[in-house]
Amino acid sequence: MTRSLLTGLKRGLKHRCPNCGEGRLFTSYLKVRGTCEACGHENGRYPADDAPPYFTILIVGHLFIAPVLLFPFIWTASPFLVVGTVVPALAVVTLTLLPFVKGAVVGAHWATGTVKPLQ
Template sequence: MPNFMVSPFDRPVTRKISPPANDEVSNVDSFVLPASGWESMLRGARSRCPRCNEAKLFTRFLKPVATCPHCLQDWTHQQADDFPAYVSILLTGHIMAPIIIALVQETALSLAGLAAIIVPLMLALMIGFIQPAKGAIIALQWWFGMHGFEKERRDAEAFDRKQ
């Protein structure tokens, strides 16, 4: 008997990743994992794949790719949620506080003049920080193996031999 308590939205969505072509298999081993979480966060903040640093991490402004075309890492596990927005607001507030204080104390601008300077600058900073923050948070989740990501680390002996 069918279970009528389960809706189509409750069923897990399974995605089949097509196997790579023969020429793509050689790309899978031709990258270097990051040495630290900071390096992976820097890769993510630059909107690059935190695992291989070769492909783009985002298809649109805040939409991450489903699978990295270079290293075949599945990015559907990420759950950044609202944390990038919090980071963006925190950074914007810390940058704007001294600017607002200096504008109010050192200039004789009207309230409309202050708003005309402060509001666009705050919006530009928040929009400018949100994508790097999301990339860094996705990279941090991957680095620590959160939400279904496999925890991967660089082999220290192989890294020492390359240098």
Template sequence: MSGHTAYPTTDRPLKPALLRGAMRRCPACGQGPLFHGYLTVRDHCDQCGEDLSHQRADDGPAYLTILLVSHLGAPLLLAIYIAFRPSAMAMLIGFGLGAIILSLALLPVIKGGFVGFQWARRMHGFGDAPPSRAEPVHREKVPAA
């Protein structure tokens, strides 16, 4: 065992964190807004001060949104075509607008859930006690030439 203090590795409650994030609220307190604007995650919660800058949602929410929209849209498209036989232009316009609106509605919800998941699992620096910046960084000494 090394001589340094270990940080807590227990997970936080997942379901409340996911729900708070999906409601676009801070996963820690559920009170402060998670986003500044449409998709920009705030650096800190206005209510509890939780550092949210550690989140690394990246492309995950976009991929999951595309997956959900396409899996919802494809069977619906087939069912409407079989039942009503609308024109190609009507289907193109209707399902195109539907996919855009559904994607825009789901993207912040899914991104909030991703941030909540990362917070609950203490991923990417979401631990209780981050290492102090005052601690020295240990580097290998390079011999002088």
């Protein structure tokens, strides 16, 4: 069975089982469902570990923080005002993006066949 990386990424970004695309991938915010409710595929065996936070920080840093540094507001306003407005906004963006990135990482692991080693 050939597994497409693009299919795994798309299904993961939608928070769906990478195998069937029907079942939910998460039981809560970032907890991967052990087995798919639709097809019975074992999704808990795909190791996400530190990749989702790393990629999320990389995305937020390049797409949000770098452009924000171009606004004169950052350099001329009071540091308390800047921190009070920019940090909460970045926290919301980061926490919103994290489950999508984790789903994509699980989908990529499904496509490449990377599984946790037996312990």
